[in-house]
Amino acid sequence: MDKFTTLTGIAAPMPLVNIDTDMIIPKQFLKTIKRSGLGKNLFDEMRFTQDGQEIPDFVLNQPAWRKAEIIVAGDNFGCGSSREHAPWALLDFGIRCVISTSFADIFFNNCFKNGILPIVLPEEAVAVLMEDARKGANARMTVDLEDQTVTTSDGKSYSFEVDAFRKHCLLNGLDDIGLTLEKVSAIDSYEKTLGQSRPWV
Amino acid sequence: MAGKTLYDKIWDAHLVDTQDDGTCLLYIDRHLVHEVTSPQAFEGLRMSGRKVRAPEKTIAVPDHNVPTTEGRDKHIDNEESRIQVEALDKNARDFGINYYPVSDIRQGIVHIVGPEQGWTLPGMTVVCGDSHTATHGAFGALAHGIGTSEVEHVLATQTLIQKKSKNMKVEITGKLRPGVTAKDITLSVIGATGTAGGTGYVIEYCGEAIRDLSMEGRMTVCNMAIEGGARAGLIAPDEVTYAYVMGRPHAPKGAQWEAALNWWKMLHSDDDAHWDKVVTLKGEDIAPVVTWGTSPEDVLPITGAVPAPEDFKGGKVEAAARSLDYMGLKPGTRLTDIKIDTVFIGSCTNGRIEDLRAAAAILKGKKIKDGMRAMVVPGSGLVRAQAEEEGLAQIFIDAGFEWRLAGCSMCLAMNPDQLSPGERCAATSNRNFEGRQGRGGRTHLMSPAMAAAAAVTGHLTDVRELM
Numbered sequence: 174m175d176k177f178t179t180l181t182g183i184a185a186p187m188p189l190v191n192i193d194t195d196m197i198i199p200k201q202f203l204k205t206i207k208r209s210g211l212g213k214n215l216f217d218e219m220r221f222t223q224d225g226q227e228i229p230d231f232v233l234n235q236p237a238w239r240k241a242e243i244i245v246a247g248d249n250f251g252c253g254s255s256r257e258h259a260p261w262a263l264l265d266f267g268i269r270c271v272i273s274t275s276f277a278d279i280f281f282n283n284c285f286k287n288g289i290l291p292i293v294l295p296e297e298a299v300a301v302l303m304e305d306a307r308k309g310a311n312a313r314m315t316v317d318l319e320d321q322t323v324t325t326s327d328g329k330s331y332s333f334e335v336d337a338f339r340k341h342c343l344l345n346g347l348d349d350i351g352l353t354l355e356k357v358s359a360i361d362s363y364e365k366t367l368g369q370s371r372p373w374v
Numbered sequence: 375m376a377g378k379t380l381y382d383k384i385w386d387a388h389l390v391d392t393q394d395d396g397t398c399l400l401y402i403d404r405h406l407v408h409e410v411t412s413p414q415a416f417e418g419l420r421m422s423g424r425k426v427r428a429p430e431k432t433i434a435v436p437d438h439n440v441p442t443t444e445g446r447d448k449h450i451d452n453e454e455s456r457i458q459v460e461a462l463d464k465n466a467r468d469f470g471i472n473y474y475p476v477s478d479i480r481q482g483i484v485h486i487v488g489p490e491q492g493w494t495l496p497g498m499t500v501v502c503g504d505s506h507t508a509t510h511g512a513f514g515a516l517a518h519g520i521g522t523s524e525v526e527h528v529l530a531t532q533t534l535i536q537k538k539s540k541n542m543k544v545e546i547t548g549k550l551r552p553g554v555t556a557k558d559i560t561l562s563v564i565g566a567t568g569t570a571g572g573t574g575y576v577i578e579y580c581g582e583a584i585r586d587l588s589m590e591g592r593m594t595v596c597n598m599a600i601e602g603g604a605r606a607g608l609i610a611p612d613e614v615t616y617a618y619v620m621g622r623p624h625a626p627k628g629a630q631w632e633a634a635l636n637w638w639k640m641l642h643s644d645d646d647a648h649w650d651k652v653v654t655l656k657g658e659d660i661a662p663v664v665t666w667g668t669s670p671e672d673v674l675p676i677t678g679a680v681p682a683p684e685d686f687k688g689g690k691v692e693a694a695a696r697s698l699d700y701m702g703l704k705p706g707t708r709l710t711d712i713k714i715d716t717v718f719i720g721s722c723t724n725g726r727i728e729d730l731r732a733a734a735a736i737l738k739g740k741k742i743k744d745g746m747r748a749m750v751v752p753g754s755g756l757v758r759a760q761a762e763e764e765g766l767a768q769i770f771i772d773a774g775f776e777w778r779l780a781g782c783s784m785c786l787a788m789n790p791d792q793l794s795p796g797e798r799c800a801a802t803s804n805r806n807f808e809g810r811q812g813r814g815g816r817t818h819l820m821s822p823a824m825a826a827a828a829a830v831t832g833h834l835t836d837v838r839e840l841m
C-alpha cells in the first residue's frame with residue numbers, strides 16, 4: 174500500500190447524496206480476478222453512454238476535473254455493497270481522498286486498506302469545499318494527514334478527525350496482515366481457550 | 375455499572391487483543407467466501423506464501439456469477455464469470471476449505487447455505503466479503519460484510535481488526551396485520567431511519583412482532599440492516615432459533631449441544647443495558663410497502679402515491695428528482711397504477727422456502743399477466759428440492775413463472791439474468807440502485823407475496839386484495 178502524507182490536487186464536486194457502490198463501479202466490472210485496471214470503468218454508467226461515448230456533463234469528463242485526485246461528495250458516500258472494487262477503481266483513476274459529511278461503514282474501512290483517505294467534515298465545511306471544488310483545475314485543495322487539515326485554494330482550513338491507528342498505517346503505508354501476525358501468540362492462546370469455552374465452534 | 379447488550383456480550387467473547395486506542399483484534403468463528411470478492415485475497419496469500427489459518431471454519435460457495443439455467447455445471451458461457459468460478463474451485467481445493475460447487479445440491483446463495491448447513495450458530499462472529507452477511511444476525515451472531523483486503527486478513531489470521539460500533543435498538547411492538555411480512559418490517563424501518571440512519575451502529579431488533587417471526591422472517595429483517603447503514607443487525611436467540619438450528623449438519627450434537635445451549639441462553643441484552651439510539655415502530659402501523667425510487671429508503675405503503683422532489687429537504691431533493699427521472703415516474707401517480715414488466719422472486723432476502731410458499735399461496739390457480747416475464751430463483755439447491763416436493767414448483771410453473779436453479783440471479787446483474795433498459799421489475803431482493811438489475815432497469819422492492827400479486831395483475835398491487 175502506498176503511503177498517504179500530504180496531497181495537493183484538483184477536487185471534483187459530486188454533491189449527489191447516497192452515491193452507492195453500484196454507481197462507483199457497476200457490477201459487470203467485478204468479474205476481474207485482479208485489483209488493477211478498474212479506473213477506466215469508475216462511475217461507468219454516469220460517465221459513459223451505453224455505446225461507450227463520454228457523457229460530457231459528467232464532472233470527471235469535463236476538462237477541469239479529468240485529473241481530479243480528490244472528490245467532494247454528498248452525504249453517505251459509498252453505500253451499498255462491500256466490493257473493494259470501489260476503492261480500487263477510485264485509486265486506479267487517481268483519486269486518493271474523498272470528503273463528505275458521512276460514509277458507509279464498509280466502504281470507509283476499505284478506503285484505508287488501499288491508501289485512500291476518507292474525510293468526514295460537518296455540512297458547513299463540506300459546503301465550502303464543494304464551492305472550492307467547483308472552481309476546477311485552477312483551484313487546488315491541500316490535504317495534510319499529519320496535521321489533519323484540509324485547506325481550500327484560498328487558504329480556508331478545516332481540521333478533521335481520524336482514527337490514530339489508521340492514520341499511523343496510512344502515513345507509513347503499513348500492511349494490516351503483517352501487523353496482526355506480530356500478535357500471533359495472542360491468537361494461539363485465544364484458540365486454546367476456545368477449545369474449552371466453546372468447543373462446538 | 376450498566377448491563378450489557380447482546381452485541382457487547384458477543385464482542386467481549388471474541389476479543390483477542392485490545393490496543394490502547396481502542397482498536398481490537400476480534401476472533402472470527404465463521405468465514406464465508408464467494409467467487410467475486412475472494413480471488414484477489416487468495417492471490418495475496420499466494421504472493422506472500424501464507425496459508426489459510428482455519429480452513430475448517432472457512433466455507434466457500436459460488437453464487438453471484440453463476441447462471442441459473444441447466445448445464446452450468448458443465449459450462450459457463452461468459453468467460454469472465456467462468457474464470458472467477460474456476461478460480462474459486464481451485465482456491466478451495468488448494469487451501470483445503472469447505473466447498474459447495476455448482477454441481478452440489480447444497481450450492482446456493484452464501485447467506486442461505488450458511489444457516490441451512492448449520493454453519494451459522496448463535497453468538498458467533500461471522501464475516502463474508504459481502505454486505506448482506508448481516509443476514510446471519512438473525513441467529514444472534516455478530517455478522518457483517520468485509521472488503522477483500524479484510525477477506526485476506528481473515529484467511530491469514532482468523533481475526534479482524536475492528537473498532538466497536540454503538541448500540542441501537544429497533545423495537546417493533548405488537549402484532550403485524552394480515553398481509554404484512556418481515557420484508558415490510560425491514561423496509562419500513564429503513565424508510566423511517568434512512569439509509570444512513572444506522573451508520574456507526576449495530577442494530578438489535580426486538581419486540582413482539584420480531585419474536586413472532588420465524589427464523590426465515592428474521593433473516594429477511596437482518597439481511598437489510600446494511601441498507602439502513604448499520605454494521606450488523608442482531609436478533610437474540612430463543613426457542614425458535616434453537617429449533618431451527620438443531621440437527622443441521624454442522625450444528626453441535628449430544629453433550630456439545632447441551633453445552634452450546636447453555637451458552638446461547640445468556641445471549642440477550644440485559645434490562646439495564648445502555649442504548650445509544652432507540653427506534654420504535656408499532657407493528658400494527660406497518661403496511662405492505664414498496665419502493666418507488668433508487669434508494670432503499672424510498673419506501674411507501676402500497677396505498678400511497680409517487681412523491682415530488684419538493685417533498686424532501688437538502689441533498690435529497692436532487693436525488694429524488696434524479697430517481698424519478700431514472701424510474702420514469704411522475705409525482706402524484708398512485709403506486710398501484712405503476713405497470714410492471716418483470717417479476718423476480720429470489721435473493722438472500724427472500725429466496726427461502728417460506729418466501730416461496732408465501733408467493734405460491736397468492737399464485738395458486740392463477741396465471742401471470744400476458745407478456746409478463748416472471749422467474750423464481752430458489753436460494754439454494756435444497757430449497758429448490760423442497761419446493762418441488764411440496765408442489766410449489768408446479769404452482770409457479772402453471773402460473774407461467776420460470777423455475778430456475780439456485781443463485782443470486784437477477785438480484786444483481788452479474789450473470790445472464792438481467793433487466794433491459796427501461797424494463798420495470800417487481801423484485802424481492804434488497805437493492806433498487808440505478809442499474810442494479812441491469813443497466814437502465816427499474817426496480818421496485820417488495821415482499822414475495824406482493825411480487826406474486828404484481829405478477830398476476832401486471833401492476834403494483836396491494837396483496838390484501840388478493841388474499
Ligand code: SF4
Binds near residue numbers: 506781782786
Ligand atoms: S442475492 Fe443479491 S444481495 Fe444476496 S448475496 Fe446475492 S447478490 Fe448479494
